[in-house]
Structure formats: structure tokens, C-alpha cells
Amino acid sequence: MNMWLDEVFHVQKPVIAMLHLSALPGDPGFDTKAGLSAVIKRAREELDDLQEGGVDGILVSNEFSLPYLTKTEPITAITMARILGELLSSIHIPYGVNVLWDGRASIDLAVATGAQYVREIFTGVYASDFGLWDTNIGEVARHRARVGGSNVKLLFNIVPESAKYLGDRDLRSITETTVFATLPDAICVSGLTAGAPTDTQSLALVKSAAGDVPVFVNTGVGADNVAEQLSIADGAIVGTYLKAGGVFENKVDRDRVEKLASQVREFRKSLA
Structure with a gap:
């Protein structure tokens, strides 16, 4: 159980930190005056704070490409590949990528940059703030095989943010059929x-229905609740808490990273 987690992260209950990229070329919020060099500079600084702060992995995403597309323009993944190319020599922990909200583009970026995992909405049909949001996991899975990405692990977010599942189904049945069919x-x-x-x-319900498939808590984790959440989940993905003041738009605060990592280390001692 969770063998691939052990092979990738080499720790129990890994904590993956979000590396949120500033708005990119093509995004409404892109700072054309500061240019791409400013995006890379901030990403490098935040990467250093996350790694030195003690997280187990990172997930690089275009978090500030607001408002999001469900089929991204080529410039987004191309630019993210450029940024990762600049950072790769400095990355010494497992890393993944997430091109919001585009599963195929996320897989392409992972294959191009050697990322070990991606997180995306791969299943379901939703009414969302971005319009009607449809997915096709069969197509995406075959695309992964065609581009040589079969070793890229797919983390499925089954409770998407800013959206509601159109089918009238409960979370347990969604979990069970996602595990069985996709x-x-x-x-x-x-x-x-x-x-x-x-x-x-909800986290406990999904964990009980997921069988041998690892379950990550995906939002809202901080130093004050990480032990409680990891007592249920197999790992955590953390973004906002690690920012200065716990504010989404702010830069990563190394003190907050270290505080969270310390709590996780203490929790792991209880598992020994």
C-alpha cells in the first residue's frame, strides 16, 4: 500500500508544498514591464524557502493565471517549461506540475521536465465559475501513454474548487467509481x-472508500491541524498556509514552512 509514495518521497505521510508561479505571458495579470525574469526570480526565491524549510516535495502550478482556462493556450505550458528549466538544477526534492485546469497540458509539461507527478481534475462534469467544465480521462490516459508519460503519477482532485459536480452522486460513490474505473x-x-x-x-469518507489508493488532503492544511489531517490522509498538499500571514497572494514565508515541517516531524514520531 502506498508503495509509489514511499518510492518517490521516502517518508511517511509526505507534505507537498505548492510553488505558485506569478501570472504568465498570456494571462491578464502578467506584468509586462517586469517581464518573465521577475516571475523566475520570485519562483527561485520561493523554491529556496520551501526546500530549506523542510517540505518533502513541491508542486509547481500557474496559480495566478486567473481566470483559469479548462483548455490552456500553448504559451502557458511552454512558459512553465522555460521556468522549470531555469530551476531544475536547484531542485533537490521530488517535484510535480499542475497546469490549471488542463490535464493533458499538465502531463505534457511533466514529461518535458521530468516531473514525477501531476495534480488535476481528470474526471467528472461540473458547473463552474469557468463555465461548463467537462473532462475525458480515457483520452487523457491514452495521451499519457502516447507521449511516454506512463511513469508520471496522476493525482485526481475529486472535489474541485469553484465548481459543483453535475451528477447527483454522493462522495463515497464518486470515490469508489473513480478508483475502479479511472x-x-x-x-x-x-x-x-x-x-x-x-x-x-469528507476526508475520512474518501479514505474509507479509496481502498489501496493514497488520499491527499488538498487544501486548508496548516501547522495547527496538520497532525489531525495526516492522521486520516496519506499525505498533504499545502499552499496558502505557507505564505506570509497565511494570505494566498503573498510570497512564501520560510518561518511558516519550518513551523509546519516541525509539526509534521513530531507527528511522524508518533507513527514509529
């Missing part, structure tokens, strides 16, 4: 938005 490498459980707490009852 072959996820892990399942992520989220709150309503980035930084919003993930309901522990």
Missing part, C-alpha cells in the same frame, strides 16, 4: 477554494 494514482480532497479547510468527515 485508475488514479492518488485522490485529492479539497475545500471550496484555495486555502479553505478540507472537511475531516
Whole structure:
């Protein structure tokens, strides 16, 4: 159970930190005056703070490409590949990528940059803030095989942010059929938005229904609740808490990273 987690992270209950990239070329919020060099500079600084702060992995995403597309323009993944190319020599922990909200582009970026995992919405049809949001996991899985990405682990977010599942189905049945029919490498459980707490009852329900598939708590994790969340989940993905003041838009604060990592180390001692 969770063998691939052990092979990739070499720790129990890994904590993956988000490396949120500033708005990119093509995004409405891109700073054309500061240019791409400013995006790379901030990413490098935050990478250093995350790694030195003690997290187990990172997930690089275009978090500030607001408003998001469900089929991204080529410039987004191309630019992210350029940024990762600049950072790769400095990355010494496992890393993944997430091109919001585009599963195929995420896989392409992972293959091009050697990323070991991606997180995306791979299943379901939703009414969302971005319009009607459709997916096709069969097509995406075959695309992964065609481009040589079969070793890239797919983390399925089954509670997407800013969206509602159109089918009238409960979370347990969604989890069970996702595991059986779509072959996820892990399942992520989220709150309503980035930084919003993930309901522990929902997390426990998904964990009980997921069988041998690892379950990650995907939002709302901080130093004060990480032990509680990891007592249920197999790992955590953390973004907003690690920012200065716990504010989504701010830069990573190394003190907060170290505080979270310290709590995780203490929790792991209880597992020994």
C-alpha cells in the first residue's frame, strides 16, 4: 500500500508544498514591464524557502493565471517549461506540475521536465465559475501513454474548487467509481477554494472508500491541524498556509514552512 509514495518521497505521510508561479505571458495579470525574469526570480526565491524549510516535495502550478482556462493556450505550458528549466538544477526534492485546469497540458509539461507527478481534475462534469467544465480521462490516459508519460503519477482532485459536480452522486460513490474505473494514482480532497479547510468527515469518507489508493488532503492544511489531517490522509498538499500571514497572494514565508515541517516531524514520531 502506498508503495509509489514511499518510492518517490521516502517518508511517511509526505507534505507537498505548492510553488505558485506569478501570472504568465498570456494571462491578464502578467506584468509586462517586469517581464518573465521577475516571475523566475520570485519562483527561485520561493523554491529556496520551501526546500530549506523542510517540505518533502513541491508542486509547481500557474496559480495566478486567473481566470483559469479548462483548455490552456500553448504559451502557458511552454512558459512553465522555460521556468522549470531555469530551476531544475536547484531542485533537490521530488517535484510535480499542475497546469490549471488542463490535464493533458499538465502531463505534457511533466514529461518535458521530468516531473514525477501531476495534480488535476481528470474526471467528472461540473458547473463552474469557468463555465461548463467537462473532462475525458480515457483520452487523457491514452495521451499519457502516447507521449511516454506512463511513469508520471496522476493525482485526481475529486472535489474541485469553484465548481459543483453535475451528477447527483454522493462522495463515497464518486470515490469508489473513480478508483475502479479511472485508475488514479492518488485522490485529492479539497475545500471550496484555495486555502479553505478540507472537511475531516469528507476526508475520512474518501479514505474509507479509496481502498489501496493514497488520499491527499488538498487544501486548508496548516501547522495547527496538520497532525489531525495526516492522521486520516496519506499525505498533504499545502499552499496558502505557507505564505506570509497565511494570505494566498503573498510570497512564501520560510518561518511558516519550518513551523509546519516541525509539526509534521513530531507527528511522524508518533507513527514509529
